[in-house]
Amino acid sequence: MRMKNVPFCLILALFIASCATLPNPPSVLYQEFSQYENSANRDNIVEVASNFFSPSLLGKNYQANPDALSQLLFKNYMASTESHFEKIDEQEGCLTINGYDEENYPLIFSLKYISHNNHWLIDKIHVVFVENKIDFSDRAKCPSDYPN
C-alpha cells in the first residue's frame, strides 16, 4: 500500500515544485522598449527608427522632419522607471511604463505595439504627465484608453 503511494507522492511533489518555479509572463514588449532605450540616441535615431517604430507612425518624410529627432527620442522624458505592464493580443500589444522625469515628477508612457514582419514596433506613443504617483497605472493601458 505504501509503495503504491510513492509514485503519486512523487508526481505531486513534482507538480508542486513546477508550480513554485513557474516563471512570470515574459515582458516581451518591455524588452523591445529596453532595446530602443539602450540603443537609440540623437546621432542614430533617424537611421534606426524603422527598427523600433511602425511605418504608419513614421510616415514618409521623417528623415527630413526637424520634429522627428526629439519626438522619436521620447524615451528622454523619463529618467527612471518605477514599474511596467503589458498585454498582447495576437498582432497588437500595449505597454505601460510608470516612471519619473529628471525633476522627479511622475509620468506614464502608454505605447501601442504592432507585430510587423514578426517584429514588435511602436505604433502609437502617448506620454502622460501626471500630478502624483497615485495616478500611476496599475495595468497595461493602450493610448486609446486615455481620453482625448
Added chain:
Amino acid sequence: MDLKRTEAKITIAKLIELAYSKDKGMTVKIMAKKGNAKLTVDQNGNATLSGSAGIMTFSGAPVLEKVGAKIKRVSVNFNNKDGMKVGYTATFDLEYIKLSILGDFDLEELITSCSGLLCRAARALKGRHHAYDMELQKIMGY
C-alpha cells in the same frame, strides 16, 4: 522640438487668457459654470471654447506659434467642481507623439493674474515674458 511639461501648462493658461481677451463675459460664463467645458484648437489655430453656458471661437495661433513643436491639435477637458477650482486634462497631438497633462487651477487666480502690470508688460512685449510665464506656471500647478 519636443514639448515640456511646464510649457504645456503655460500654453493652456495662455489659451484661456486669449479667450478671455476676446470675450471676457463668455469665457467666465463657460469656465465658471459647474460641470464640463472643452477647449479645442486645430493646427491652423482655430480655437473653440464650449460648455453648457455657451460657445465661443477665437484664434489660438499667437500661442501655438510660440510653442517650439508643430502642434496638430490641442484638446482640453475642463471639469469645474465648485465654481472656481477647475480640473483639466489637456492633450497635445504632435507629429509623432501625443502628450497629455493633468492638473487643476484656480480660475479667479488665473483671471486676476492678467489684470496687473506684469500681464500688460508681457503683452507689450508680444512674446515670452519670463516672469509672467513663471506666474502662470505657478497657477497651473508648479
